[in-house]
Amino acid sequence: MARALILGIGNVLWADEGFGVRCVEHLAEQMAFGPEVTLLDGGTQGLYLLPFLEEADVMVVFDAVDYGLEPGTMKTVEGDEVPSFLGAKKMSLHQTGFQDVISTAELMGYKPAELLLIGVQPVELEDYGGGLRPIVAAQIPAALQIARDWLAARGFHATDGRTETNDLADAAIRQDAYEAGRPSEDAACRTGDDRFFPEEA
């Protein structure tokens, strides 16, 4: 039986970097896939993800990607282009790590045969403890639809409903709890280095 992996990567603690992980959370809430599809919150992990790639014949990756486009723009990339887009610009080490994971899977002979990267251009990354910016969050439904159609074309059909899975973030840091529970700016300082927190012009 062919298997699919739907993977969200990035660090939820750094604002729009959480896009990929949040996409998978929403997907699990809205679509019911069969047991041949694995949904995974990959976080910023590298080699830990290798066994999941080994099991997958096709893989969809959600992530925040610096395409150099307008913030909030969504763009998909397929196949061999995926690794190079993940590393096109230095944005986050999780991408370097994941690029290496794909490369390692290739070296070991178990890279999924088909890859799809669904990326959104982030608005804000350097807001530690922050959540998704509205225009990035607004792209989630469209991103999920792209994944659904692409997987359906490969024989992985979803129905409306939920996918039960263990492999998502703990309830305490799911998007709603995480964003609603953020301490106020007065209680916990949010400013820092000019290199990452440029002063208002």
Place this chain on the structure above:
Amino acid sequence: MVVQTPNGFNLDNSGQRIVVDPVTRIEGHMRCEVNVDEEGYIRNAVSTGTMWRGLEVILKGRDPRDAWAFTERICGVCTGTHALTSVRAVEDALGITIPDNANSIRNIMQLNLEIHDHIVHFYHLHALDWVNPINALRADPKATSELQQAVSPSHPMSSPGYFRDVQNRLKKFVESGQLGLFKNGYWDNPAYLLPPEADLMATTHYLEALDLQKEIVKVHTIFGGKNPHPNWLVGGVPCPINVDGVGGVGAINMERLNMVSSIIDRCHEFNTNVYLPDVKAIGGFYKNWLYGGGLSSKACLAYGDIPEHANDFSPEQLHLPRGAIINGDLSTVHDVDPRDPEQVQEFVDHSWYTYGTPGKGLHPWDGVTEPNYELGPNAKGTRTNIEELDEAAKYSWIKAPRWRGNAMEVGPLARYIVGYAKGHEEIKDQVDRLLRDMNLPLEAVFSTLGRTAARALESEYCGRLQRHFFDKLVTNIKNGDSATANVEKWDPSTWPKEAKGVGMTEAPRGALGHWIRIKDGRIENYQCVVPTTWNGSPRDTAGNIGAFEASLMNTKMERPEEPVEILRTLHSFDPCLACSTHVMSPDGDELTQVKVR
């Protein structure tokens, strides 16, 4: 100008300045600047964390029982060890005890993480600082087979045909010219000393380790319910035990226990037949490269970990030793108390924070994170694009943690030096045997290679401990005890109005502490002092340099524009780097930008 630091290093910042930026990210970016003299020796070293963070800014006001899930996201590598530290801190604050089975399971998971991290670190991050996979293409498979059999007679995968196959696979991979793992090295640098056969043997084990590490992580999935972000629970572990059950979701049954047992065996075989022999064989070619000792011969700190009995953290009950060594005096190992306000303190005179009063140190329970970003008068560049730091002023987002005012090294080597000095039987035996086999004096352990060797020895020792706790767990279950959690004080109404606690572990890369204050059932303050904070610490008020900085001093660089030696030593600390990231790639995705000026 030459300046002598109180901890015994002569700093001279007059030579050519080299910047390696960034060295790592996950725990915040790291950047390193050194000055080299005309002969290529490093005479000044500056290590800086370039990203601000502090867990209190995201945890204040949240439920303490949830803190572990946030702390799992701090680091891209050690998810579980932060979670363990966090639940220990909360349990300490609220006086919650855990059952024996939970102690065994937590130990098995923590040891598993040590072993996984050490193996992955050596083969997939650090080995490429010593091993040249491109040179491996020139090896004679037959000679490699002979070398393998000489180095490790018990390792079954040693035929000439096997090495030929691997070599062909490598060749194909390198020739395909894709985004290879091996593309970013300085493969013609004279700092690489292995003959092609040793390079092929080690590169082959790089692949074997990749296969093994996929198995190792299954232990986290079994006990933690999932991976890479396993579940944790204040009061115990979240997995119920049901030995008669078949495949119940999340429950620990015999089938799963047997799987854990066989993974423990596989790791032990790998450690004894592959990892340790490789470290000896590779180390043998670099015996004269004994740079990088830094603080290790002067000041080491370990909190200790792996308690034999649940809820007993007294030093004699810990399998990984606790203690502090200062002023290079190995005859005295000081006890360490993380609650004592005079022991662990953080200073910010050279960090981009302010406490209001210069020279002040704060214990983590009273920790304050108030940013104060300003560059010193001698910094070059701008506030948003620093070309060169002024280390005489503030220069890092990492605070300077000190133990009784001393800059300390933490990590496997620090643990092993503390253990050796304390006369810890297993540790002493391992170290003495390795030194005898390699015909090296004790002083050789105070080096970059000593750090690398300590990690390998520890991986092997952790494997034995893992077997011990697995057997203990199974015996306990057979005796009818299936308790895994204590939920007596789960309800916040049972908690005191105010409480404070500390959780400590030995993370793979060193002593890790979380300090928590709870008020009205919510987190009031939360401070983590992580291993890379100790090792990557900037200077303190008195001018003492930190472990990374000290370790780079007086190292000879073959080619200053190719900082293999810097990476070798910094990587030997395992500074939270996600994968085998190596310097910059030609197509511009700069990971480690080397600037020579």
